[in-house]
Amino acid sequence: KAGVTQTPRYLIKTRGQQVTLSCSPISGHRSVSWYQQTPGQGLQFLFEYFSETQRNKGNFPGRFSGRQFSNSRSEMNVSTLELGDSALYLCASSWGTGGGSTEAFFGQGTRLTVV
Amino acid sequence: SQKIEQNSEALNIQEGKTATLTCNYTNYSPAYLQWYRQDPGRGPVFLLLIRENEKEKRKERLKVTFDTTLKQSLFHITASQPADSATYLCALDSNYQLIWGAGTKLIIKP
Numbered sequence: 128k129a130g131v132t133q134t135p136r137y138l139i140k141t142r143g144q145q146v147t148l149s150c151s152p153i154s155g156h157r158s159v160s161w162y163q164q165t166p167g168q169g170l171q172f173l174f175e176y177f178s179e180t181q182r183n184k185g186n187f188p189g190r191f192s193g194r195q196f197s198n199s200r201s202e203m204n205v206s207t208l209e210l211g212d213s214a215l216y217l218c219a220s221s222w223g224t225g226g227g228s229t230e231a232f233f234g235q236g237t238r239l240t241v242v
Numbered sequence: 243s244q245k246i247e248q249n250s251e252a253l254n255i256q257e258g259k260t261a262t263l264t265c266n267y268t269n270y271s272p273a274y275l276q277w278y279r280q281d282p283g284r285g286p287v288f289l290l291l292i293r294e295n296e297k298e299k300r301k302e303r304l305k306v307t308f309d310t311t312l313k314q315s316l317f318h319i320t321a322s323q324p325a326d327s328a329t330y331l332c333a334l335d336s337n338y339q340l341i342w343g344a345g346t347k348l349i350i351k352p
Contacts, residue, residue, distance in 0.1 A: 227335015233285030
């Protein structure tokens, strides 16, 4: 059974550009969450989608947005990139209604570097 | 505001001993608490989930306790091995999201 797939694995962008990251959850999972991870900061929650609806959003500026498609695949977009956006972006999917009641399965992440 | 604290300093343990990691939280009453392992450059991997009405959960060499009065969870690895060296993260549920501690780096020395 395929795990959570994130593409691309690595990305280098210039300040001011925009970027789109993709996440394919495990088949059958309808909940998809996105996190930003920087050294010493731990995982910071970006947003969570369930059946194409955003149920929760973290404390990030409006430059960060996301969506989920009918096949549960999800994308996140960051516009007007800043140096501080350099981080590992992780996607996680889970069974059922998601949240903290079931385990989350993580992808390998996308390492974004903004120069 | 909700806050989760894990020991930010690395924990050095001799192989074969029991490693104990701590997760404390404040301003919060989670229904579930989870522990994950993360290796460098990789996504976290789920280890154990414990519910608020459970005091303890075990899985092979792993044991988790959950004290809702103390607002604390302890994560134990018995008979530790060098392969257990990694960063361990605790996470608590809140409104369809997991709130994460910063993690504790565990180093098992042969």
